[in-house]
Amino acid sequence: MPTSSLKSVSLLSLCSLGQMFLQFAFQVVLAKHFGAGVAMDAFAAGMALPIVICTTLVGSLGYSFVPIFLERMHEAGEEEAWKLANSVGLLLFLITGGISVGGCLLAEPIMRSLHPGFSAEQLHETVRVFQILSWLTLANSMTTFLQALYHSYQRYTPTAIGPLAGVALTVVWTILLHEEWGILAGASGVVAGAVLGNLIQSPLYLRHFKLQISFDASFKKCMRLLGPLIIGALYYNLDPLVDRYLASKMSEGSIAHLGYAWRLINGVLILCTSGLSIVIFPVLIQHFVAGKELETRKEIAFAIRFLAFILMPVGLGLACFSRPIVHDLFERGQFETSDTAAVALLLAIYAGVVIGASLGEISAKIFFAIQDTWTPVIIKSVGFTVGAVLKIILGPEHGVEGIVLATSVYYILNSVIQLIVIRKRLGPGMYAGVPGALLRSFVASAVALSVAWFVFNAEIPYASIPAILVSIICYAVVTWLLKDEFTLKFVEAVRSGRSSTTASTEADE
Numbered sequence: 001m002p003t004s005s006l007k008s009v010s011l012l013s014l015c016s017l018g019q020m021f022l023q024f025a026f027q028v029v030l031a032k033h034f035g036a037g038v039a040m041d042a043f044a045a046g047m048a049l050p051i052v053i054c055t056t057l058v059g060s061l062g063y064s065f066v067p068i069f070l071e072r073m074h075e076a077g078e079e080e081a082w083k084l085a086n087s088v089g090l091l092l093f094l095i096t097g098g099i100s101v102g103g104c105l106l107a108e109p110i111m112r113s114l115h116p117g118f119s120a121e122q123l124h125e126t127v128r129v130f131q132i133l134s135w136l137t138l139a140n141s142m143t144t145f146l147q148a149l150y151h152s153y154q155r156y157t158p159t160a161i162g163p164l165a166g167v168a169l170t171v172v173w174t175i176l177l178h179e180e181w182g183i184l185a186g187a188s189g190v191v192a193g194a195v196l197g198n199l200i201q202s203p204l205y206l207r208h209f210k211l212q213i214s215f216d217a218s219f220k221k222c223m224r225l226l227g228p229l230i231i232g233a234l235y236y237n238l239d240p241l242v243d244r245y246l247a248s249k250m251s252e253g254s255i256a257h258l259g260y261a262w263r264l265i266n267g268v269l270i271l272c273t274s275g276l277s278i279v280i281f282p283v284l285i286q287h288f289v290a291g292k293e294l295e296t297r298k299e300i301a302f303a304i305r306f307l308a309f310i311l312m313p314v315g316l317g318l319a320c321f322s323r324p325i326v327h328d329l330f331e332r333g334q335f336e337t338s339d340t341a342a343v344a345l346l347l348a349i350y351a352g353v354v355i356g357a358s359l360g361e362i363s364a365k366i367f368f369a370i371q372d373t374w375t376p377v378i379i380k381s382v383g384f385t386v387g388a389v390l391k392i393i394l395g396p397e398h399g400v401e402g403i404v405l406a407t408s409v410y411y412i413l414n415s416v417i418q419l420i421v422i423r424k425r426l427g428p429g430m431y432a433g434v435p436g437a438l439l440r441s442f443v444a445s446a447v448a449l450s451v452a453w454f455v456f457n458a459e460i461p462y463a464s465i466p467a468i469l470v471s472i473i474c475y476a477v478v479t480w481l482l483k484d485e486f487t488l489k490f491v492e493a494v495r496s497g498r499s500s501t502t503a504s505t506e507a508d509e
Contacts, residue, residue, distance in 0.1 A: 034334055035336065048244050050135075050140070055233065057141060059237070063364075086209065088145065097138045103134030133187050155204075170189040227373075258404070285369045313445040325347070328464040328465070359415035383414040390406035390409060
């Protein structure tokens with residue numbers, strides 16, 4: 001991978017780290033003021049449907065839009081490519097805007113049908129929350145589209161800063177208004193943050209915006225690639241709704257516990273894979289279009305080694321230390337010790353999702369880069385079917401823990417099958433250096449987590465913070481001693497930066 005691409009991954013990962021911390025801060029605020037009662041059940045339930053709709057309609061938009069946009073720009077020029085962009089953007093705004101309005105107007109019957117086990121109080125609160133969060137369908141859809149435009153140009157700063165600023169606004173908004181508005185402050189804060197993120201990411205689109213819709217050949221090709229993704233998503237993106245439907249029949253707080261654990265996992269996923277998956281996608285497209293099969297396999301091998309470097313310590317850390325992490329994050333105010341135990345167990349089981357979703361994200365983008373959208377759809381649909389059956393079987397007996405275990409199995413199954421198919425499709429070379437990377441990462445993780453264990457048991461306040469910092473340092477030192485490529489590149493980049501700064505200072509003198 002070129003140095004510039006590695007720097008882009010670093011920038012996006014750094015901003016993702018900031019976004020993750022802000023997401024955690026938001027969860028801390030919600031936990032302190034609302035615990036795991038009716039209000040948080042309503043928040044988690046009201047959030048699910050807008051996210052599912054947005055993910056279904058446009059979650060895969062970039063996978064069909066970016067390849068055709070770049071292809072059109074290469075063949076016919078930038079102006080013709082932007083005809084496609086304007087057509088897609090306007091239609092997306094009209095469709096998702098209409099869905100948001102409909103969700104707001106029909107909130108009560110929709111929420112009643114999705115959560116049959118809710119009491120009258122839970123249903124009333126959920127309807128109020130959903131009427132606000134339904135606007136996420138429009139806001140998040142436009143975010144996805146705007147990010148696809150920037151990624152087409154391999155410009156990543158606005159797409160990194162926009163979501164970061166949006167989450168920051170959400171946190172501040174909720175802190176300032178929670179006493180007056182209750183849980184509606186959290187819901188409206190999420191929507192306000194999404195709107196701010198869109199404003200930050202809108203300049204590129206506004207510079208080229210034209211009020212026009214053209215159903216030309218490039219638009220039709222884009223829709224042909226997107227079609228299978230939407231068809232599949234209409235099925236397998238029902239996963240969160242299945243979880244909440246089953247959990248609504250369980251004890252009060254079950255959906256809230258599920259929501260806390262899932263949002264923590266989602267923050268970890270953003271940190272682990274967002275930067276890499278965003279940067280590698282256009283690079284893979286360029287190699288494929290140019291017929292560079294060797295370079296394509298090298299990029300894939302690089303991505304998988306990088307994931308091994310990141311996922312091993314994260315997955316093991318979540319599995320081993322979920323309880324003290326949840327305690328330090330949430331256990332205050334309305335969030336009780338019993339809530340800590342419940343969420344920590346779910347978080348540990350969700351560790352499988354971190355591994356499966358990260359590998360699945362990269363493997364799916366490999367398929368999309370070679371303009372194959374049917375294969376990942378079929379694999380995900382089969383995996384979701386297996387997961388749904390497991391949830392129906394395990395949920396009644398094991399509660400939300402059974403639901404989460406089935407989810408982890410589903411994600412891991414998807415990623416393994418996708419990687420096997422890709423290996424058969426692209427041939428040898430795509431896993432070059434991966435076994436060694438896994439071994440180095442496991443050894444370094446074992447050392448780092450052993451040191452972290454002593455810190456966690458030192459009985460110091462908020463032990464999670466020093467434990468995580470110490471484990472990161474230990475992991476970096478051990479991987480450096482083992483000559484891991486990513487640690488060596490990071491050290492080299494730091495030394496180069498210092499050398500450049502020193503040379504600049506000497507020149508000024």
